[in-house]
Amino acid sequence: MRITGKRRAAIAKRLYEHFAWTNDYGKEWITPLPSKIEEYFGERLISYYPWHPEKKIRDFVFGCEEKSLLGFLAFLTKDDQKLEEKLNKELQKIGIRLSHGQVISSTEIELGLLEEEDEFASILEKLGLGEHAKILIDGISDMRENKIYEANSKICLSFDGILKKLLLRKGISIPDRCTLGKLVSLGLESGLIEPEMRPIFEGYVSLRNLPPQHSGPKGDVSGVSKTLTFALAHIGRALIGYLIERIKTELV
Numbered sequence: 001m002r003i004t005g006k007r008r009a010a011i012a013k014r015l016y017e018h019f020a021w022t023n024d025y026g027k028e029w030i031t032p033l034p035s036k037i038e039e040y041f042g043e044r045l046i047s048y049y050p051w052h053p054e055k056k057i058r059d060f061v062f063g064c065e066e067k068s069l070l071g072f073l074a075f076l077t078k079d080d081q082k083l084e085e086k087l088n089k090e091l092q093k094i095g096i097r098l099s100h101g102q103v104i105s106s107t108e109i110e111l112g113l114l115e116e117e118d119e120f121a122s123i124l125e126k127l128g129l130g131e132h133a134k135i136l137i138d139g140i141s142d143m144r145e146n147k148i149y150e151a152n153s154k155i156c157l158s159f160d161g162i163l164k165k166l167l168l169r170k171g172i173s174i175p176d177r178c179t180l181g182k183l184v185s186l187g188l189e190s191g192l193i194e195p196e197m198r199p200i201f202e203g204y205v206s207l208r209n210l211p212p213q214h215s216g217p218k219g220d221v222s223g224v225s226k227t228l229t230f231a232l233a234h235i236g237r238a239l240i241g242y243l244i245e246r247i248k249t250e251l252v
Contacts, residue, residue, distance in 0.1 A: 002066065002094050002095070002096070003066050003069065003070075003094060004094075005062070007090060007091075007093065007094055008061050008062050008069075009058065009061075010090045011061055011069075011073070011087060011090050011091075012054075012057050012058040012060075012061040012062070014083075014086045014087055014089075014090060015033065015057050015061070015087075016030070016053070016054045016057045016058075017086075018082075018083050018086060019031070019032075019033040019057075020053060020054070028053055029049065029053070030046075030050070030053040030056075030057065031048065033046070033057070034046040034047065034048045034050070035048065036075075036076055037060065037072070040071075040072050040075050040076075041068075041072070045060055045063075046060055070096065070103045071103070073087055073091075073098060073103075074098050074101050074102060074103050075101065077098050077101070078100065078101035084098050084099075085141075085145070088141070089137070089138075089141055092141065092144070093118050097144075120133070120136065120240070120241065120244050121133040121134075121136070121137055123244055123247075123248055124136070124162070124244065127165075127166075127169070127247065128165075129161075129162060129165055131161075132158050132161045132162050132165065135154050135157055135158040135161070136154070136155065136158040136162075136237075136240060138154055139151045139152075139153075139154030139155040139157075139158060139233070139237075140155075140237065142154060143155075143233055143234075143237075148226055148229050148230050148233065149226075149229060151233045152229045152230075152232050152233040152236070155232075155233050155236040155237055155240070156208065156232070156236055158236075158240060159236045159239060159240050160180060160183070162240055162243060162244075163183050163184070163187060163243060164178075164183060166187075166192060166243060166247055167183065167186055167187060167190060167192065169247075170190050170192060172186050172190050174186065180205050180208060180209075181202075181205045181209070184201045184202060184205055187201070188201075192243070192246060192247075193243075193246075194246075197242065200235075200239070201239065204232075204235050204236065204239060207228070207231075207232055207235070208232065210228075
C-alpha cells in the first residue's frame with residue numbers, strides 16, 4: 001500500500017481542519033462529513049454528532065482500504081476545490097492527486113521530484129528550518145497548479161530565508177538590510193556556494209533584480225513576464241536543492 005500511516009494521519013488532520021466547527025454552546029461538530037461518508041459507503045461509519053470528532057475521523061481514515069479511501073476522497077472533493085487543494089498537498093507526496101472527482105497517478109519523473117521534495121522538507125526541518133520548508137513545498141504545489149506568480153513569490157521567499165539561515169549557521173555575520181546579491185557574495189566567500197556555481201547564482205540575482213518590463217498580476221515579485229517568472233521559479237527551486245545538498249553532510 002502506498003498510503004503510509006504517516007500520510008493517513010496527515011489526511012485525517014486535513015479533513016478534521018476542513019470540517020470541524022463549534023456551535024454556540026461550545027460543542028464541536030464535523031458536519032456534513034458523516035453524511036458524506038454514509039452517502040458514499042452506504043452505511044453510517046461515523047455518528048452524525050460524535051464525541052471526540054478528531055479521533056473518529058482518524059479512526060475512519062486508518063480503517064479504510066487504500067482504494068476505498070481514495071475513491072471517497074475523490075467523491076468528497078468533486079465540488080470542493082479548496083479541500084481538493086488541501087488533500088493534494090498530502091497525496092502528491094506519494095504520487096497521487098485528485099482532480100474533479102478523479103484519482104490521478106503521477107509519472108515516474110513526477111514521483112522522483114516528489115520524493116526529492118519530501119527529502120528536502122525533512123532535511124530543512126532537522127536543521128530547524130521548518131517554516132522555510134513549508135513555504136517551499138507550498139510554492140512547488142503552486143507550480144504544479146500553474147499558479148506561476150504565487151509559486152515564484154514563495155520560492156523567492158524560501159530561497160532568501162534558507163540562504164540567510166545557512167550562512168548564520170556557519171557563523172557568518174549578516175548586515176542589516178542585506179541585499180540578495182550580498183547574501184550570495186557571503187555564500188561564495190564562506191564556501192557555502194562553490195566557485196563554479198558563481199555564474200548561476202549571480203545570474204539568478206540579476207534576473208530577480210530586473211526592473212518591471214511588463215504589467216503582471218499582483219504577486220509577480222519580479223515584475224517580469226509570465227515566461228520569465230516561470231523560469232525564475234524553477235531556477236530558485238533548483239538552487240535551493242543545491243544549498244540543501246551542500247549542507248546535508250552536517251546531518252550524517
